[in-house]
Amino acid sequence: MVTLLQQLLIGLTNGMVFALVALGYTMVYGILELINFAHGDLFMLASFLALTLIGAFGLETAGTAGLVLGLLAIVVLSGLFAAGLNWTIDRLVYRPLRNAPKLAPLVSAIGVSFILQNLGLFWGGLPMAVFGGGNSAAAPKSFPNLVSGENLLGPGAALRITAKDLMVVISSLVVMVALYAFVRFTRLGKAMRATAQNPLAARLMGIDVDRVIGATFLVGGGLAGFAAVIYGLYINTINFQIGYQNGLYAFTAAVLGGIGNIPGAVLGGLVIGFVRASSDQFIGAQWQPAVLFGMLILILVFRPQGLLGTNVREKV
Amino acid sequence: MVAVATLATVAGAGCKAKTGAGGPAPEPPGGGATGGPTKVKIVSSLPRTGSANAQTTTMVNGIRLALDEANFKVGDFTIEFEDWDDASAKKGDWDPEVEAANADRAANDKDILFYLGTYNSGAAKISMPVLNKAGLVMISPGNTYPGLTKPGTGEPNEPAVYRPSGRVTYYRVVPADDIQGKVGAQFAKQRGLKSVYVLYDGGLYGQGIANVFANTAEDIGLKVLSPGAEKIDPKAQEYRSLMTKIKALKPDLVYFGGTTQANAGQIAKDMVAVGLTAKLMVPDGCFENAFIEAAGAQNLNGRAFITFGGLPPSELKGKGAEFVKNYRAKFHSEPEGYAVYGYVAGKVALEALAKAGKKDRDAVREAMIGMGQTDGALGTWKFDANGDTSLTAMSVNTVKNAKFEFVALMGGAASQPANEPGKAPPK
Numbered sequence: 001m002v003t004l005l006q007q008l009l010i011g012l013t014n015g016m017v018f019a020l021v022a023l024g025y026t027m028v029y030g031i032l033e034l035i036n037f038a039h040g041d042l043f044m045l046a047s048f049l050a051l052t053l054i055g056a057f058g059l060e061t062a063g064t065a066g067l068v069l070g071l072l073a074i075v076v077l078s079g080l081f082a083a084g085l086n087w088t089i090d091r092l093v094y095r096p097l098r099n100a101p102k103l104a105p106l107v108s109a110i111g112v113s114f115i116l117q118n119l120g121l122f123w124g125g126l127p128m129a130v131f132g133g134g135n136s137a138a139a140p141k142s143f144p145n146l147v148s149g150e151n152l153l154g155p156g157a158a159l160r161i162t163a164k165d166l167m168v169v170i171s172s173l174v175v176m177v178a179l180y181a182f183v184r185f186t187r188l189g190k191a192m193r194a195t196a197q198n199p200l201a202a203r204l205m206g207i208d209v210d211r212v213i214g215a216t217f218l219v220g221g222g223l224a225g226f227a228a229v230i231y232g233l234y235i236n237t238i239n240f241q242i243g244y245q246n247g248l249y250a251f252t253a254a255v256l257g258g259i260g261n262i263p264g265a266v267l268g269g270l271v272i273g274f275v276r277a278s279s280d281q282f283i284g285a286q287w288q289p290a291v292l293f294g295m296l297i298l299i300l301v302f303r304p305q306g307l308l309g310t311n312v313r314e315k316v
Numbered sequence: 317m318v319a320v321a322t323l324a325t326v327a328g329a330g331c332k333a334k335t336g337a338g339g340p341a342p343e344p345p346g347g348g349a350t351g352g353p354t355k356v357k358i359v360s361s362l363p364r365t366g367s368a369n370a371q372t373t374t375m376v377n378g379i380r381l382a383l384d385e386a387n388f389k390v391g392d393f394t395i396e397f398e399d400w401d402d403a404s405a406k407k408g409d410w411d412p413e414v415e416a417a418n419a420d421r422a423a424n425d426k427d428i429l430f431y432l433g434t435y436n437s438g439a440a441k442i443s444m445p446v447l448n449k450a451g452l453v454m455i456s457p458g459n460t461y462p463g464l465t466k467p468g469t470g471e472p473n474e475p476a477v478y479r480p481s482g483r484v485t486y487y488r489v490v491p492a493d494d495i496q497g498k499v500g501a502q503f504a505k506q507r508g509l510k511s512v513y514v515l516y517d518g519g520l521y522g523q524g525i526a527n528v529f530a531n532t533a534e535d536i537g538l539k540v541l542s543p544g545a546e547k548i549d550p551k552a553q554e555y556r557s558l559m560t561k562i563k564a565l566k567p568d569l570v571y572f573g574g575t576t577q578a579n580a581g582q583i584a585k586d587m588v589a590v591g592l593t594a595k596l597m598v599p600d601g602c603f604e605n606a607f608i609e610a611a612g613a614q615n616l617n618g619r620a621f622i623t624f625g626g627l628p629p630s631e632l633k634g635k636g637a638e639f640v641k642n643y644r645a646k647f648h649s650e651p652e653g654y655a656v657y658g659y660v661a662g663k664v665a666l667e668a669l670a671k672a673g674k675k676d677r678d679a680v681r682e683a684m685i686g687m688g689q690t691d692g693a694l695g696t697w698k699f700d701a702n703g704d705t706s707l708t709a710m711s712v713n714t715v716k717n718a719k720f721e722f723v724a725l726m727g728g729a730a731s732q733p734a735n736e737p738g739k740a741p742p743k
Binding site: 003006007010013014019032066121132138139142145149151159164233236237239240241242245247275276278279280281284285286288289 | 363365367369405407408456514519546547548549551552553554555556557558561564568576579581582588589590591601609610611612613
């Protein structure tokens with residue numbers, strides 16, 4: 001019973017991270033019908049920035065106050081970095097292809113993904129102490145254990161809840177609620193929803209569609225940057241391929257929840273987290289991907305629009 | 317996602333081309349001997365990209381030291397050495413395509429008389445038949461999967477499948493895992509550990525050693541809580557769910573058959589993350605500083621055991637200690653566990669060439685039969701008919717203060733019946 005509860009908790013925390021990344025996929029898809037394959041790699045680069053900053057700030061040896069301030073600064077900087085990079089990619093790569101056939105930006109996105117992966121490989125080879133002196137660019141990098149992994153219920157308790165788990169769940173929830181409120185209640189959010197529903201009509205109504213799309217990339221990138229810091233602090237290992245792996249899960253989460261739908265992405269992320277955990281518990285570690293993607297196929301066969309998606313072209 | 321998967325494969329192929337071009341010089345068209353009758357080439361094929369690089373660098377240094385001591389000369393022959401990479405950046409680990417390309421290139425270059433490699437047993441599986449057909453002698457300083465040489469220890473068609481010419485061309489200077497896996501289980505038992513959960517990384521090497529460990533554990537009364545050896549996904553982000561499941565079974569020990577590159581570090585981290593207090597035992601594929609870096613020293617200190625198919629540099633005696641001293645003097649760094657095996661592989665190659673006395677692959681192959689060393693860096697030993705070393709000394713190491721520390725010598729001179737060479741391990 002305790003084990004089951006523990007697995008639920010692990011599923012919840014992992015699911016939250018997938019959901020944060022999935023939000024970036026789903027927002028861009030909602031507005032452009034573009035699967036931004038580079039999104040996962042953006043997340044990876046942001047995690048490299050976070051690790052670089054940890055090394056530069058010397059956070060491993062900092063006191064509690066310094067640590068909290070430093071981490072906040074890193075969250076902000078990683079978020080800004082990923083947001084800026086995402087916006088730039090849209091401006092340089094996707095925007096010139098706005099009126100091209102749908103396949104053109106899609107293939108470009110895959111190209112951007114490879115460029116970012118190789119940037120990550122190069123970044124990991126920098127001669128910094130946090131990167132193991134840059135001895136092996138492709139090797140996994142250890143992300144320092146800055147948030148305590150001690151059991152808050154006491155060292156002997158059967159159930160294990162740590163400050164790390166709380167950090168992931170609470171901070172992700174705050175960000176998700178803020179995002180939902182932003183899209184629901186602000187002018188820009190309304191403009192995003194309008195653009196998603198019908199770009200032409202939105203333009204006729206006086207909405208600057210390009211600016212709205214740019215803003216979407218900014219917000220999605222910011223979420224990836226935030227997720228990258230959380231991921232690093234929680235999993236404690238990053239490498240240049242985490243973008244591909246997590247991107248795959250996050251994209252699956254977005255599709256599962258109904259791509260283009262924000263609460264759907266969160267639900268999809270959580271479902272994936274839970275399925276992974278229970279597959280490890282009851283079936284066997286090697287079957288995890290098979291169980292996960294098998295379930296995705298089943299759901300898409302019986303509910304092609306995803307769990308929360310709607311049939312009509314109404315998105316975000 | 318199909319599109320992405322396909323593209324990833326294409327990118328892998330791209331990397332292969334890149335690595336090939338960046339490594340050895342392009343082969344002249346048609347191959348063949350180009351260096352005249354006195355030029356002999358020795359090449360090594362080891363993973364030089366990715367986290368195994370630190371380990372393989374010291375292995376290549378070991379080879380260089382051996383050649384350097386002979387002044388790159390044997391009789392009238394001038395030795396040329398090339399350091400080839402069998403890994404790709406895309407994988408961050410050895411890559412089957414690159415290893416296959418290396419084997420082909422070596423087979424077609426008649427100047428090459430020795431192929432020193434590989435580090436990973438899975439890679440050897442690819443190059444062995446190619447080199448065997450070409451009659452090229454291969455000496456591995458790192459492969460430990462038993463099936464590569466020993467009949468009855470792996471698949472039914474092993475090792476014949478690696479010897480299409482019917483002759484033995486593959487030799488290894490390290491003892492194989494049928495001994496190492498056993499020693500690991502015996503050590504655990506000696507330490508008073510009662511139960512174990514066995515995992516492996518899905519690779520040839522990991523599966524081989526994890527199975528030997530699990531079988532031996534059952535035989536000697538160590539309770540195996542996993543269904544045999546359980547496979548994990550070496551590319552997974554984390555293993556918390558798996559570790560939570562294992563924690564509920566309350567094992568004394570978790571055994572992971574696999575390498576640093578197959579995520580051994582994350583396993584150590586996640587054991588701690590879920591509060592699993594069992595000890596962790598890993599084989600020689602993790603006997604490198606990269607493992608301590610990947611896992612974080614605080615997650616290993618005092619709870620990890622690393623078995624190694626030989627002695628750590630600090631425990632080498634006689635010529636071995638001399639090797640460590642010379643290594644430090646020449647390279648201004650510490651040798652890792654496998655450096656001495658690189659050195660011995662290089663030495664053996666030179667001795668075989670001297671014995672053969674001519675630039676001819678067949679003569680070299682003949683010369684290798686029954687070769688050995690008397691009072692060498694690894695002591696006195698010789699190759700048996702399968703190409704295995706007669707050495708069986710094994711060590712168990714632990715991690716203290718972020719460094720490997722020698723704990724116990726197992727097997728070796730005080731060889732127990734279970735360690736008799738030639739005896740097949742329990743199935």
